Amino acid sequence: MAQVSIAVNGKVRRADVEPRLLLVHFLREQLRLTGTHVGCDTSQCGACTVLIDGRSAKSCTLFAVQADGSEITTIEGLARDGELHPLQQGFWEEHGLQCGYCTPGMIMAAVTLLNDTPKPTEQQIREGIAGNFCRCTGYQHIVNAIQHAAGKR
Amino acid sequence: MTTTPILPKLVGQRVKRREDPRLIQGRATYVDDVTLPGMQHLFFKRSDIAHGRIRRIDASAAQAMEGVEAVFTGAEIAELLGPMPIGTPYSSPAHRAVAVDVVRYVGDPVAVVVARDRYVARDAADAIVVDYEPLPAVVDPELAMKGQPTVIHPEFPNNLAVALVPSGTGVDAAGKVDDSAIDKAFAAAEVVISQRMVNQRLAPCAIEPRGVVAHYELGKGSMTIWSSTQNPHILRTFIAALNGLGQDQVRAIAPEVGGGFGSKINIYAEDYVASAISKRLGVPVKWIEDRSEAFVATTHGRDILGYVDLAAKRDGTVLGLKLRLIADVGAYNMLLTAAIPTLTLLMANATYRIPAVRATLTEVFTNKTPTDAYRGAGRPEATYFVERAMDMLAQELKMDPADVRRRNFIQPHEFPFTTQTGAVYDSGDYEKALNTALEAAGWDRLKAERDAARAQGRLVGLGLSMYVEVCGLGPSSSLPTGGWEHGQVTIERDGRISATTGASPHGQGNETTFAQMLADQFGVPIEHVTIHHGDTAVVKQGVGTFGSRSQAVGGTALHMAGGKVKTKMARFAAALLEAHEADLVFENGRIAVKGAPASAKSFAEVAAFAYVPVPLPEGLEPGLSEEAFFEPANNTYPFGCHISMIEIDRDTGEPTLLKLVAVDDAGNLINPLIVEGQIHGGLAQGIGQALVEEVVYGEDGQLLTGSFMDYALPRATDFPRFELHGCVTPTPVNPLGAKGVGEAGTLGSTPCVVAAAVDALSGFGVRHIDLMLRPEKLWRIIHGGQA
Amino acid sequence: MIPTPFDYARATSLDDAVAKLKASGGRAKLIAGGHSLVPLMKFRLSEPAALIDIARIPGLSGIREQEGRIHIGAGTVHHDVASSALLRDKCPVVADTAAQIGDPQVRHRGTLGGSLAHADPAADYPAVVLALDADIHLKGPKGWRVVKASDFFKDLFTVDMEADEIIVSVQFAPVRAAAYAKLHQRASRYAIVGVAAALDVSGGRVESARVGLTGAGSHATRLTAVEQALAGQPLTPAAIGAAAERAGAGLTHVNADIHASEDYRRAMVPVFTRRALEGALRRATASTAGRQRSGPSSSGTRWR
Structure with a gap:
């Protein structure tokens, strides 16, 4: 297991994860941020796109451990103060x-x-x-x- | 004093969707978002060969792995589940959810792992050892028909799933065939066009793969199943049947469904297996499909070969059409597999007055993933075959493709029109659609542009296609599920409206369109209306969403239920207002006596009275909730005309779509914004079929397009801005006059793009190009000498 | 799609990475962006026992000019190459090539070093490093090693690297008169055929030319016959066309798949060689007429 600390939608999340845990599964299953979806397994479809340190990336092609120390924005973090982006x-x-x-x-x-x-x-x-x-x-x-x-x- | 309506009429307006707030914020619940305490995860071990006998399966190592709850082989699943049912009257081979002795396509399940999480389940699958005796793979349908290289199902000689279905002129109800009319037509022909055409196999590719969560509650003896399905009620029926439960003991839920395109009509092995394992183990289980798994485990579409002969006079008048269809249905019959190509037979008459039609259909088993419905489902194939033949006729006669079509149209005064293949077209004005499209596209100007480009050496072409669709699927005589739809409308005690529909949407926007209708019907704000769907515990009955039927059939059922409850509500209101119910108007959230707005009672007041009716008006029961089953008398037949312009790179053969103009007549429209979206999506899939999409199998039955690395799904950069135009010819089949529009875009777009490519390459003597337009194929035409 | 389990460690420095790699005894693979490796691991086509993450090693990414040569750190992501003002100015072919890799999200994560080390036969970068005659700087337990691009690509997914070496940077003399042309495989967006051409131009003549080809064979390669045909020729479309005709004639092994047969790929080699050369010619002409800045807009103020 590896320890990660990832700021997701402005809140730092610490967790012990298996190194092979895909970032998208970390978001969806550990943080229950299920707005990020999985649509393929070859980095083509983009359903899993999140922002990592401000840039779009496919969270199915990244291990959660790689994102340790990063800031991530998911769809759930886009609206601010109840106002849609x-x-x-x-x-x-x-x-x-x-x-x-x-x-x-x-x-x-x-x-x-x-x-x-x-x-x-x-x-x-x-x-x-x-x-x-x-x-x-x-x-x-x-x-x-x-x-x-x-x-x- | 009269009040002017403050609530605008919503039907016909571009109302933005009520579904969207949850979807754009990541707050919707798709099946993979469903989590239950104690839930186990399934992984299916699948055959990696196309055809073979299972000698031995050793799951002992997998079973021993930490976190693995159980492993089931095909034989063990067969103890829990009988063969999977199909929904067509054709005889079918027994199809086990998990293969017991023979695997028949790459991806055929052979064992199921049940484990703590999907990671462990995946690991355990690798530890299962399957020993196969390979058998020859049957891949080419025309060889398969001769029993070569082998027979897949012994009880179906020569791999004939359906040996021969005749249709058209001179075929009686018993299937007796009299060829004299078609022979006469061809004898009289001055020109005959003959062409073998391929309508290739496609992968539906809903962006949400399939998935299922099944939860059998031992204490209650009842099952809840969440599945990414287009038709929860049909799912419920079959899940109950195969698990030995009553339909009252199964609750099926289609949560948010991420696209279906026909591929989520079928009830799949994974649905049955998940339910059976949950029942056996007494724990909730989940299975979520991977994309690469979807390419083998979710049904494919199309894959029909057509031998087309068209007889005509030299003035372009069509005398007769022969269409011999061979459908490669893959390894098994799924729910609707056998029925889909029959829709190609049904629509062989297209938009034309064809004096004699002979269409025949043969369906063939091969060692491939089974086919079933895919957007359009049989009708794009018919359109493609006939429209390509009309183009070839135009080319042969040196006529404009519009003119040859115009000469043969069924005329507006001829509706309802019974075709040679037995369809009864409800209404239509094909020439109007053609003219609208020609004018909108600027056909003559485009021809001048094309010619100018050609003068510069560019390979530019124009294509045109008509289509007629069969939509609003029903009546019950045509569907084994029943061809009706159900709706229920309840005025709640506070005056708000709850409605349920059996047309369970997966992107069609029914929560909006149906609410628009009901808001207008009752004169209330749309915000006061909620449409419930997708849960058989909430929605009493339903058939489902397919065949472009939601609005025409499901919408009508709701309209009818709304009418019933409105009548009843008017009687309560009449009692309150001491007026005659015929004198009441429903508007602006109030019910008033016509001409006396001051008298009005609010909706909530009337509703409250209906639930506490003191005194109860004579002849009324309390409450305001009514339901309706709408059984359409006939299908609807939307139609249209699509025009495209493409350019082909002379050096590489790469095609670029420059322009696409679509005129679609779907009858009355509830929400033009949503209709446009439906047409855009259909066009994209039809163009995708023409330009980039194709499922390819190797000679050994291996799938060569098993991921998005090899199966091209169209991207935003593949399309120009589509230009849509409408015309409206309402249907008499339902009171809404709506025909349906979900699939229309796929029909005309494919042939019109191929026609444009043929036109672009006409200088090279080409008459027809088989789908899809792979650059290499076009390059070979251009550089024939080098090929 | 679940990879097999592995151990994970993050390298803090180049030396740390080399030490970890060596200590693993061949069990470990490096991961930077992971956009070549992770998909393979998800399909279990690659099952490394350990991953050493080099993405955060200081100094491993970045683009700079030093003594007339461009240095691109191996950890530089495609997006940063594509949007580099320095490259757009001095050597736009590299930026153009990067801009054609994958899609925006992939370009935000995938790295130059990862692409070169993975050496997919249809990857884009190999063609351009060949055309630029780039030096690939490696570091291993025995110290530094420099491999010419023309010696680097050996075979299918095989390059001149020891299991314990790391690509640190790619260095080359910038060439403005260079261009990349690519026939996209329509599903994957990889190159069916990709050609990068770089011209050294003087007095209206091609002094020398270098042409790199990807996609056609097991690994990227130089098209030396074209290079030789161009040397000393006038800088004209006719000369370019004639030279391009010779492209690929000597290729012994040419790939074939459902997207392109061997015949078709062979035929596309001269087509894309000509297009790359035409692009280089346009740039050569534009250079003499005054340098132009072009390409995607550089990232300015953040939008949100």
């Missing part, structure tokens, strides 16, 4: 989701996209979410949702 608002306004399973990862990927490129073109948006699969929406309303959020700045 502009991307959450954008996804709601623009019908950027259907089944919702890819949505948390998609939103977290978009957070990094807009951090890096606050006024993205449509092409930049599409490239910025190229690491996230959505099977429901055909992506168009997701693009609209991110544009909505970008426009609110």
Whole structure:
């Protein structure tokens, strides 16, 4: 077992973990933060995307021990003081989701996209979410949702 | 003084979804989020060969591992569970949830580990040793039909799951076939188009893999099962049956479901096994599918081979169509496997007046993952075969693809129209859809753009496809589950509305659309309406969500239940207001006498009275809760036209979709925002079929596309912005006039993209390109000499 | 998808990492971003008994220029390479290549050293380090060792590294007139064929050229016939086209899979060689016309 100390959504969590415990399982099963999902096993689908030290990453391709000492933001930590994050608002306004399973990862990927490129073109948006699969929406309303959020700045 | 309505009508409005707050904040509960005290985890050891006899399974090392509760082999599971049921009338091989003596596809389960957590379960599976005697793998369906290289199920000679189903002109109810009309059509033909076409195998790939939690409570003798399913009531029926329980003793819950696309209709081995093991061990158990597991363990879609012959006159008039279908259904019949390709037969008439149609269907077992419903389920295949043939006819006659179609359309005054294959199209105006699409796309301008690009040496092409869908699945004569849907509407004591629907959604937004309808029906704020679904303990009855039926069938059932309760509520209100119920209006959260708004009683007041009715109005029972089963008289037949423009890289063969215009007529729309989302998603899957998706098996039956590293799922960068346009031809089949729209996007998009590729490469003499448009395939056409 | 159990240790310094690696006696693997290794471990295609985490070793990541050469720390993630202002200015081909690896999330974690050490036959970086004639600096128990990129890639997933060595940095003389062109495998986004080309240009002529190829064979390799054909040629599309025609002719083993047959891959080698050379030519021309800054926007103020 290894001891980790990880700040998740602003709160430091200490735990003893098996080294092979994937970060996504640490978040979902030990912290019960089940908003982060698992959709594949090859780092393609992006459903497990969280922010690690401010950058989007696929939490299924990381062991929890690797994240020791990091700051992690999950979908549950995005809204502040009961107010939705502009991307959450954008996804709601623009019908950027259907089944919702890819949505948390998609939103977290978009957070990094807009951090890096606050006024993205449509092409930049599409490239910025190229690491996230959505099977429901055909992506168009997701693009609209991110544009909505970008426009609110 | 008259009050103007303060509550806007919601039906037809772009109301944002009520489901979303929980989903965008990570607060929804999918099946993997369900945790119960003492829960054990399952892992399925699966066959890594396509076909073989199990000589021996040694699970002793696995059983001895710390944290392992039990290991069950196929033979042990067979003591708990009978063969898995199917939902079609076709005879089927006995299918054990876990293989007992023979494995028949890569991924066929051979043993199940029950362990403390998923890590230990996975470790233990590695410690199980299975010794196989390999058997030849049956992979090519056309060889399989000759019994080569072997027969998979001895009781099905030549691997014929369904030997031959004839359909079309001159086929009587007993299946007797008279070919004179079709022979005459082909004898009179001035031109005949003949083509073998492949509608390839696809993986549905809901982003949430499947999963199940089963909890048999020994003390109560009852089972609760959470499963990522499109139809909890059907799940309940079968789980009860296989576990020897009554349906009253099983509660099935579809929690939040992360997409289905048809693949979560089937009741799977893992559902049965989880329930049986929970019952045997008396502990809750959970199984969650890995993605690579999903590629072998969740049903595939499509995989139909079509031999198409189209007879026509030189002016483009179609005289006859022959369609010989061979469906590669994989190793077993699942719930609806055998029935899906029959929908291809049913829709072979497409949007055209075809005087004679002969369609036949053969279904073949191979050593592959079984097929079942995948978005469109049989109809995209029919559309593809017929539309590709119409394009080839246009090409042969040097006609515009729009013109050849226009010449053959069923006309608006001909509805209801009975097709040669027995469908009764409810309503339609195909030429209007075509014209709308041509105008919206700027067809003539696009042709000029294409020609200008070609003059520069670019390979640009245009494609067009019509489609007609069969949706709103019912009536009961067509579905072994029953073709109705159930709805119940309750006005609670505080005047708020609880409604239940058997149409259990997984992304379709029924919580919003159904609430829009009820809010309008009762004149109350949508915030006062809650739609419950997905739990058989809450929702009394249901069939489920598939076949684009939620709105047309489920929505109608709720509308009917709402109508019943409204009638009753009006009688209570009439008693309170001392008015005649026919004079009452429901609006703005109040019930008033028409023309006397001051008289109004609030919804809550009337509701409270209905539950404490003193005095009870004569002829009324207390309470406000009514239910309805809606049995549609017929299916609905939405239709449309899709147009695409693509460019192919001359050097590499890589196709790029430049434009996609879709005109879809789904009848009346409840929520255009949600409808657009449904169409976008369907288009993406249809385009995915054309451009990037294909399940590929090796000659040895190994799956070569077993992960997202090799099975390409479309990304955001693969698509242009889709351009949607509508027209509205309501259906007479239900009072809402809504036809359904869940699958439509997949129908026209695939053939129109292939047509555009053929057009782009027409300079190389190509008439047809089989799916999917792999760059190498296109490159070989361009660089024929080098291939 | 659950890996087999392993021991885990975090290295605090390069020497610590080397010592730990040596002590493991070949049982341990290094992990930095883990984006090559972790997926393999999840499929149990790799079952190391121990992992030594080198991600936090000070100085192992970063991009700098020193005495006219660019040094990229092995632990530098693809995103940082892709968005490096220094590389965009001095040697944009490296940034371009990094920007084409995987997807944004992968680029936030995956590292240069990890990609090179793993040596996936379809990885992007190997082509570009070959074209830049980069030196790969390794450290092991016996001290430092420098391997030329052209000697580094040996075979499928096999490089010139001892089990107890670590890639510390990649160093090269920057070349502006260089470009990378790639045919994406549409599922994985790896390269079916990827070609990086770098031109040394003087007085309108190609003094020398280096061309690296990935994706086609068991390991990345230089296309020496193309390099030779270009040497001394005028800097023209015609000369480039003629040289590109020779690309891949001598390849003995060419990969084949469901995404691309051997024929097709062979045919794509000259196509992407030409595209890479054309890109390099454009940059050569632009260099003389005045340097341009291009590429993804660098990260500015945080958005949230």
